[in-house]
Amino acid sequence: MTDAPAPYQFFTVAVLRTERITPAMARVILGGADLARMATAGRDQRVKLFLPHPGQDEPVMPDTVRADWYEAWRELDPDLRGIMRTYTVRELTRDPHELVIDFALHGAPDGGDGTEGDTGAGNSAGDDGAESGPASRWARTARPGDRIAVLAPVDEENSAYDFRPPNGTDWILLTADESAVPAIAGILESLPPGMPARVWIEIHDSADRQVLPTKADAEITWLVANTSPATTDAVRAATLPEGTPYAWVAGESATVKAVRRHLVRERGFDRRTVKFSGYWRRGTSEDHLLRVAEDPAEDS
Incomplete structure (x- = not known):
């Protein structure tokens, strides 16, 4: 008897091409050998992106896929592990199998780690008036072949989307x-x-x-x-x-x-x-929220 697959799994993907949808929105189309296993409910489907640090060819990730993936990721050196951000899937296509993520870009293109808007499921890679953070910098400079990791569902019915109007909605x-x-x-x-x-x-x-x-x-x-x-x-x-x-x-x-x-x-x-x-949250990055979750004193 084999174990049932985890509801979410890691995928290694690479940039296929990029497009500028509007002056403030960049589209990144990603491909990978096993994207056929990835699923999405559509709507406001969330996934986790793991981005490399400057100088890395790809993000450093846990060696094995564990059910407690978050703990496995946290055990890695914060200065080396993949930079985690939560994004919404714009589209998951079949034949060809491609994952499309749109990034809303704000902030200075050459800024440091300043405030980021991607603190939840949103696709904002930088807060208005702030320096660009890691997601914004990556999206602005992404080139074909650049590799990232994605944690995504393998079942269309999953807990990572919220738009669920009940029967009787007019x-x-x-x-x-x-x-x-x-x-x-x-x-x-x-x-x-x-x-x-x-x-x-x-x-x-x-x-x-x-x-x-x-x-x-x-x-x-x-x-x-x-x-x-x-x-x-x-x-x-x-x-x-x-x-x-x-x-x-x-x-x-x-x-x-x-x-x-x-x-x-x-x-x-x-x-x-x-x-x-x-x-x-204005003035707050996802990194800060993660630190607060681990140590509430960070929010004081």
């Missing part, structure tokens, strides 16, 4: 910033034909708008920094559809909390129908 509300555009794109593609959806996406520049294909009856509002209302204000001013809603709210932590508070307290949404995710 319409969908989505809000996001640039870090969550790949997730919004996946969610919109997954909606059934004619499903009413109201969508607000906050971006830094009007040039960063994207075409987001969907069969849903979606009204997408792009909120451009310094010229449009803040996300919470835009949602507060909107006339929403009748019926039972399901809301998915993601992006910068403070904005996410404010939108959720409005929907539950002012709009009367059942809190169980509002899924919210702080993809990043």
Whole structure:
């Protein structure tokens, strides 16, 4: 009798090609011999990326795949082990087998380890006004053949996605910033034909708008920094559809909390129908959050 495969496994992948989707969004297409085993639920599917440090050809990873992969990774030298970041899958294609990840780029291209936006599942590789962090630097300079590691599901039904509207949902509300555009794109593609959806996406520049294909009856509002209302204000001013809603709210932590508070307290949404995710926290990197998890004194 053989053991059942772990629900998540490590994959070694290499850059096949890159594209600049918008001035602030870079697409990296990855390939690997065993990508046929990788799975995704679509929607807002999360994976872990492990990036090399400067001077490394590929990330240093645990020698064996263990169920307690996180502990195995933590046991490695922090100055050598792969730099872990959480990202949303934009697409996983078949024939050819390719993994597509979109990176939202902010910050100075040649900066140091400054603040990063990729503190959760979001695809922001650098906070606005901050120096570029490791994910931003890697995405900006990725070339064909560059190798990274990915921890990803091997089953389409897995715990690493959040968009799960219950039966009886009449319409969908989505809000996001640039870090969550790949997730919004996946969610919109997954909606059934004619499903009413109201969508607000906050971006830094009007040039960063994207075409987001969907069969849903979606009204997408792009909120451009310094010229449009803040996300919470835009949602507060909107006339929403009748019926039972399901809301998915993601992006910068403070904005996410404010939108959720409005929907539950002012709009009367059942809190169980509002899924919210702080993809990043202003002024904080994923490295910092990992240190806090290990030593809460780091957050003081």
